[in-house]
Amino acid sequence: xxxxxxxxxxxxxxxxxxxxxxxxxxxxxxxxxxxxxxxxxxxxxxxxxxxxxxxxxxxxxxxxxxxxxxxxxxxxxxxxxxxxx
Amino acid sequence: xxxxxxxxxxxxxxxxxxxxxxxxxxxxxxxxxxxxxxxxxxxxxxxxxxxxxxxxxxxxxxxxxxxxxxxxxxxxxxxxxxxxxxxxxxxxxxxxxxxxxxxxxxxxxxxxxxxxxxxxxxxxxxxxxxxxxxxxxxxxxxxxxxxxxxxxxxxxxxxxxxxxxxxxxxxxxxxxxxxxxxxxxxxxxxxxxxxxxxxxxxxxxxxxxxxxxxxxxxxxxxxxxxxxxxxxxxxxxxxxxxxxxxxxxxxxxxxxxxxxxxxxxxxxxxxxxxxxxxxxxxxxxxxxxxxxxxxxxxxxxxxxxxxxxxxxxxxxxxxxxxxxxxxxxxxxxxxxxxxxxxxxxxxxxxxxxxxxxxxxxxxxxxxxxxxxxxxxxxxxxxxxxxxxxxxxxxxxxxxxxxxxxxxxxxxxxxxxxxxxxxxxxxxxxxxxxxxxxxxxxxxxxxxxxxxxxxxxxxxxxxxxxxxxxx
Numbered sequence: 001x002x003x004x005x006x007x008x009x010x011x012x013x014x015x016x017x018x019x020x021x022x023x024x025x026x027x028x029x030x031x032x033x034x035x036x037x038x039x040x041x042x043x044x045x046x047x048x049x050x051x052x053x054x055x056x057x058x059x060x061x062x063x064x065x066x067x068x069x070x071x072x073x074x075x076x077x078x079x080x081x082x083x084x085x
Numbered sequence: 086x087x088x089x090x091x092x093x094x095x096x097x098x099x100x101x102x103x104x105x106x107x108x109x110x111x112x113x114x115x116x117x118x119x120x121x122x123x124x125x126x127x128x129x130x131x132x133x134x135x136x137x138x139x140x141x142x143x144x145x146x147x148x149x150x151x152x153x154x155x156x157x158x159x160x161x162x163x164x165x166x167x168x169x170x171x172x173x174x175x176x177x178x179x180x181x182x183x184x185x186x187x188x189x190x191x192x193x194x195x196x197x198x199x200x201x202x203x204x205x206x207x208x209x210x211x212x213x214x215x216x217x218x219x220x221x222x223x224x225x226x227x228x229x230x231x232x233x234x235x236x237x238x239x240x241x242x243x244x245x246x247x248x249x250x251x252x253x254x255x256x257x258x259x260x261x262x263x264x265x266x267x268x269x270x271x272x273x274x275x276x277x278x279x280x281x282x283x284x285x286x287x288x289x290x291x292x293x294x295x296x297x298x299x300x301x302x303x304x305x306x307x308x309x310x311x312x313x314x315x316x317x318x319x320x321x322x323x324x325x326x327x328x329x330x331x332x333x334x335x336x337x338x339x340x341x342x343x344x345x346x347x348x349x350x351x352x353x354x355x356x357x358x359x360x361x362x363x364x365x366x367x368x369x370x371x372x373x374x375x376x377x378x379x380x381x382x383x384x385x386x387x388x389x390x391x392x393x394x395x396x397x398x399x400x401x402x403x404x405x406x407x408x409x410x411x412x413x414x415x416x417x418x419x420x421x422x423x424x425x426x427x428x429x430x431x432x433x434x435x436x437x438x439x440x441x442x443x444x445x446x447x448x449x450x451x452x453x454x455x456x457x458x459x460x461x462x463x464x465x466x467x468x469x470x471x472x473x474x475x476x477x478x479x480x481x482x483x484x485x486x487x488x489x490x491x492x493x494x495x496x497x498x499x500x501x502x503x504x505x506x507x508x509x510x511x512x513x514x515x516x517x518x519x520x521x522x523x524x525x526x527x528x529x530x531x532x533x534x535x536x537x538x539x540x541x542x543x544x545x546x547x548x549x550x551x552x553x554x555x
Contacts, residue, residue: 009235010295010305011292011296012295012296013230016230016234020324
């Protein structure tokens with residue numbers, strides 16, 4: 001707690017990493033598996049449909065952002081797998 | 086005499102105080118190390134030279150104990166900001182410039198292995214139209230993800246998004262909460278299809294979900310991120326993406342100063358009732374009034390498009406142009422910024438409801454009136470709006486003008502002026518019978534020495550130059 005005088009919030013740290021890039025997704029996934037108390041968004045229905053975020057987020061900032069968005073969604077999906085299945 | 090800035094207590098490692106007219110900052114041992122590191126970088130002197138970071142130098146001399154009672158390891162001195170303003174007084178374009186600057190400073194720091202420990206809009210001040218980063222205590226060695234991301238979202242990015250995407254002015258929201266808008270507050274505003282607006286899904290929607298679901302301690306998350314290979318490069322990528330997003334945010338139809346977007350006041354100069362003769366006489370009166378004594382700082386109340394603020398800037402060191410209409414202040418800022426003006430500070434504020442003290446003990450951010458001590462105050466085409474439209478009693482208005490402490494240049498539109506008639510038409514007959522020139526002059530003479538007065542050629546408005554009685 002000495003590194004920063006503000007507590008940026010654990011979720012915000014991960015969110016900022018996700019804004020930045022793909023590699024952060026692995027951490028998000030790890031956090032997600034260990035700590036999430038409940039699933040995100042829609043629960044999977046048939047093993048192929050996951051989060052509601054996939055399409056829109058890819059559309060969000062254009063093609064350049066798509067890999068990051070996918071990474072984020074991967075993390076989210078793994079969270080769902082970890083808690084709901 | 087030493088006074089700590091009431092708004093500078095949150096960081097235990099540094100705090101700003103004033104002593105002998107200087108703005109000083111005490112540094113802990115840790116902060117002194119960071120200051121040495123910062124001083125040795127190449128970006129820091131470059132940003133200072135470009136005016137993007139406040140000029141800061143080592144200071145020799147005694148330091149008071151810190152607000153927590155410990156001695157400071159070092160003291161540094163900052164260049165003074167002429168008039169302090171706060172994010173809830175900035176129009177959209179000012180906030181966007183401030184946010185872009187904050188990210189640019191961070192990006193430059195990351196390139197040399199440093200970072201910023203916070204990300205609040207209060208890290209930025211304006212010198213005229215130029216934003217400058219003031220929180221030197223925020224520079225630290227980069228250790229992973231940007232810890233200021235959350236504050237940046239809450240006090241800068243979300244306010245910009247709310248106004249750009251939803252058309253909701255952010256100023257009242259920021260004034261209502263010193264820490265800004267939380268991710269979950271904003272997620273509620275971007276429901277349904279709105280969440281697909283630019284930048285919303287990741288910075289708002291996902292952020293708010295993570296905020297709710299991740300309960301691990303921040304320090305654990307930090308070390309997890311580090312052990313998973315979170316590098317400085319990734320922090321840079323975050324900043325780059327944010328910078329791109331901030332640069333792309335714009336209020337609908339406000340891209341250029343020549344757009345067709347109108348507010349109540351944005352066409353004022355074209356539609357107001359002055360004849361050319363009146364306008365010329367009024368300008369000459371204001372010029373001579375400002376030349377008639379020291380005009381270090383001029384406060385232009387109800388500045389509208391800033392025509393008289395710019396005129397005043399030719400006769401004064403610094404002008405603060407205040408108006409309640411965000412749109413006209415925004416346009417004024419864009420013009421000032423394009424012209425590189427550094428001696429006119431445009432601010433959004435409802436004069437009948439000016440910024441009060443907010444934050445800890447209502448002192449962390451000072452009321453507007455405590456931040457500006459003008460040598461001269463302009464109240465042009467204003468009195469009838471305060472008295473008739475806003476129902477402020479005339480004696481109150483005159484006392485208020487006196488409270489600024491300097492000379493006043495005030496315009497009184499007579500009861501038969503066409504604009505006064507229009508305002509009176511909105512009110513029941515007889516309600517404002519006390520709105521008379523004689524009554525105003527009597528009130529003025531109670532509190533002021535009237536040096537000069539002149540009725541404009543049109544015969545329906547009188548200008549006064551008055552000085553508060555000692």
